[in-house]
Structure formats: structure tokens, C-alpha cells
Amino acid sequence: MNPISQLGYALLGLLHGQTLSGYDLRKIFTSTAMGSFSDSPGAIYPALARLENQALIEGTVADSASMRKGRVFHLTPTGAEALRSWLQEPVTTDDMVRGVGVLMLRFAFMDHVLGPAHTVCFLRQFAEAITAYLPRLELYFSINSAKMPRSARLALGCGIQEYAMRLKWAESSIQEYEREMREKP
Amino acid sequence: MNPISQLGYALLGLLHGQTLSGYDLRKIFTSTAMGSFSDSPGAIYPALARLENQALIEGTVADSASMRKGRVFHLTPTGAEALRSWLQEPVTTDDMVRGVGVLMLRFAFMDHVLGPAHTVCFLRQFAEAITAYLPRLELYFSINSAKMPRSARLALGCGIQEYAMRLKWAESSIQEYEREMREKP
DNA sequence: AATGTCATGTAACTAGTTACATGATTTA
DNA sequence: TAAATCATGTAACTAGTTACATGACATT
Numbered sequence: 001m002n003p004i005s006q007l008g009y010a011l012l013g014l015l016h017g018q019t020l021s022g023y024d025l026r027k028i029f030t031s032t033a034m035g036s037f038s039d040s041p042g043a044i045y046p047a048l049a050r051l052e053n054q055a056l057i058e059g060t061v062a063d064s065a066s067m068r069k070g071r072v073f074h075l076t077p078t079g080a081e082a083l084r085s086w087l088q089e090p091v092t093t094d095d096m097v098r099g100v101g102v103l104m105l106r107f108a109f110m111d112h113v114l115g116p117a118h119t120v121c122f123l124r125q126f127a128e129a130i131t132a133y134l135p136r137l138e139l140y141f142s143i144n145s146a147k148m149p150r151s152a153r154l155a156l157g158c159g160i161q162e163y164a165m166r167l168k169w170a171e172s173s174i175q176e177y178e179r180e181m182r183e184k185p
Numbered sequence: 186m187n188p189i190s191q192l193g194y195a196l197l198g199l200l201h202g203q204t205l206s207g208y209d210l211r212k213i214f215t216s217t218a219m220g221s222f223s224d225s226p227g228a229i230y231p232a233l234a235r236l237e238n239q240a241l242i243e244g245t246v247a248d249s250a251s252m253r254k255g256r257v258f259h260l261t262p263t264g265a266e267a268l269r270s271w272l273q274e275p276v277t278t279d280d281m282v283r284g285v286g287v288l289m290l291r292f293a294f295m296d297h298v299l300g301p302a303h304t305v306c307f308l309r310q311f312a313e314a315i316t317a318y319l320p321r322l323e324l325y326f327s328i329n330s331a332k333m334p335r336s337a338r339l340a341l342g343c344g345i346q347e348y349a350m351r352l353k354w355a356e357s358s359i360q361e362y363e364r365e366m367r368e369k370p
Numbered sequence: 371a372a373t374g375t376c377a378t379g380t381a382a383c384t385a386g387t388t389a390c391a392t393g394a395t396t397t398a
Numbered sequence: 399t400a401a402a403t404c405a406t407g408t409a410a411c412t413a414g415t416t417a418c419a420t421g422a423c424a425t426t
Contacts, residue, residue, distance in 0.1 A: 023405050035282035097220035104340045111336030119336050151296030151304050155289045158354045169343045208377050
């Protein structure tokens, strides 16, 4: 049971509910807002091969008339399960420190894969993790800002504002989900 | 002339104007707001060795009474030059897509290494890169949001808000610099 | 004397990067 | 038919990860 890389999970998430070729996946990384991932063939094709070796995805030759020859991939039950259990991992403060990118990636897939109830649960954990982390950052700022170079202080201030904004975003997103769940339960 | 990794530049930046040991640098990554970097010895010591091999830093044995034995590093003129030229690289929209983390890292060191005039110049480029990228993101949102899963749409919305916030931050930071430069020119 | 933390390093492994190779299918 | 682009892959290299090794010094 090998670990799955971030790119691996991104691929699993994109393959949930649809079959795509390696080229399709590359195009998604080049042309959409998921540009933080590499679109290089040297990253994607080996990643797909690893997922296939672990039986998390399966590739079938697409001989459809409209498509050029090439394999399209779909999730196996094991792969879908791996995706679900990744999405259900608890949100830790550590995840915040290392970078919110992974958390937002998980969130983006979440509603589609796990449904709104789990998604709200994730947002609550997300908000709580920020609520735990933000005071630590602010304390650090108040202690050290005086002796930091100006641009370092400004950069830290920007980071603090980012977290504050994400907290507000999470709270308003929770409300959006709750409103909708009251309307159609 | 080998390329320098992100961690390498972070180390060069931290060693600008001060001498630190490998352990000192590790502690900075564990305990301060630079937690996005790994504090593992297996990352830092090889990175220091690479920088030393490229003659960008120099390690000298610290036999000061208060310190345990170990080497402390300082920038060589070549290393200082490499740091400066990294900090002076133009800000591209591509940098935005791949992630603002590197840009903020550069900014944090900038005032101390290059002075306020260059820092304002960087902030202007930063603001302009966002001004170029944000409409693209918003266009993508307006076209695709209807057919995206709700949480994916919310995640994209959060990303857009983040960029908008950073733009405001950059503008107010520019003003802060300009105010100060009017006061003491 | 024993234990714990300081401090530096190494080894095996993994995943990503750049750059190239290959062939099929459109388009000019 | 020549050029461009679709589509998949591979090879060499690099840097980072986890885990372990080592010894000096401090604390009890």
C-alpha cells in the first residue's frame, strides 16, 4: 500500500465520475485554474502508470471514431475508495502551515465525491484549524514585527490577512450549504 | 552554473547579513512563519553542501565558547550576487499561476537586500501581474461556474478573492513605501 | 553513569524536471 | 507531400523524504 502523491490524488479526483486520457488531463492542468500542477508528460504519464500498477485506475483503449487512438482511464472501486478516504482525512493545523493548496484541492472535489454533508464537516474543520492557527501567527507578529525588515513584516501581514479571509470564506460557505440543506433536506 | 532550488534561495536569503549554522536554519523553519519549508536535516544539510560546492556560501568552524562545535555559514560575494539577481527577476503572470509562495518569499527578503526602491518596483510588477491574471480567472469563472460542482466553484471563488486581496495589499504596501520615502528621501 | 538534547550528517527511495523520441492524424 | 499538432511515452538528472547513524555536551 504505497503512498499516493498530490498529483496522484489530483488525477484520481479528476477521474471521478468521468473517463479521461492522459492528454485530456494534461490539458486540464494547462488551461484551467489547476495550473499549480505540472502539465509535463514526464509527470503525468508516470503518475498514471503508478496509479494503474496500484490498481487504483484502469486504462482502456478508446477506439471511438472521433478520438485518436489512446487510452482513457477510469477509477476502479479501490481507487474511488482511496480518493474518498483522502478526502475524509481530518484537517490539521499542520496542513495550514504547510500550505492550504492541498486542502483547497481536497475541497474542490469534495462535494462531488462525498456530498454536501461531508463538505460542511470539512469546512467546519477548516475554519477551526484557522481559528487555532491565526492567533499563533498574530502572536508571532506582535512579538517579532518590530525587529523584522519592513518587507518581511508586510509579507507576514499579507499571510495573516489571507488566513483571515479564508476563515470568512469558510464561514460564508458553511452558511451557503446550510441554507441549501434547509431548502431541500 | 547550476540552478538553485527554492530552499537554496531561502537559505541564501536567511544568511544575508548574518551567519547561521545548519541547526539555526532548521529551527527557523520549525518555529517561525516559514513553516512551508522542510526542517528535516536530510533537506537542509545537502542543500547547504550544494551551495558551498557552488561557492555561494562558506562555512567556518565556530569555536566560540558559548556554542557547541559546528559550522556556521555566511554568504560569499558570489552568493550575495546570486541572491540579488534572483530578487531582481521580473514578476510574471506565470509566477502567479504556479503559486505566490515564491514571490512572497522573494518579497520578504527584498527590502533588506535591495532596499526600498527595488521593493516598490517589485510590488508594482506584482500588482500588475495580478491585474493581468485576475480577469482571466474571473472570465474562466463566469464561463464554467455553472457546470462546476458547488465546492469546486467555491474553491475557485476563494482563489479569486485571494488574488483580489493580494492586489489591495500590494497597493497599500506601495503607498506605505511611498509615504516613507517622501518623509526621508 | 545514564539519559536527553544538540548538531551534523548519510543512505535508500521517490517523484518531479527537462529534454528527447516516436508515430499517428490533420491541415495547408 | 510537408508541416503542425495530437498523443504517449522514456531517459537522465535533481532535490526532497524518511529513517537512521554518530558523537559531543548537558542534566539528573
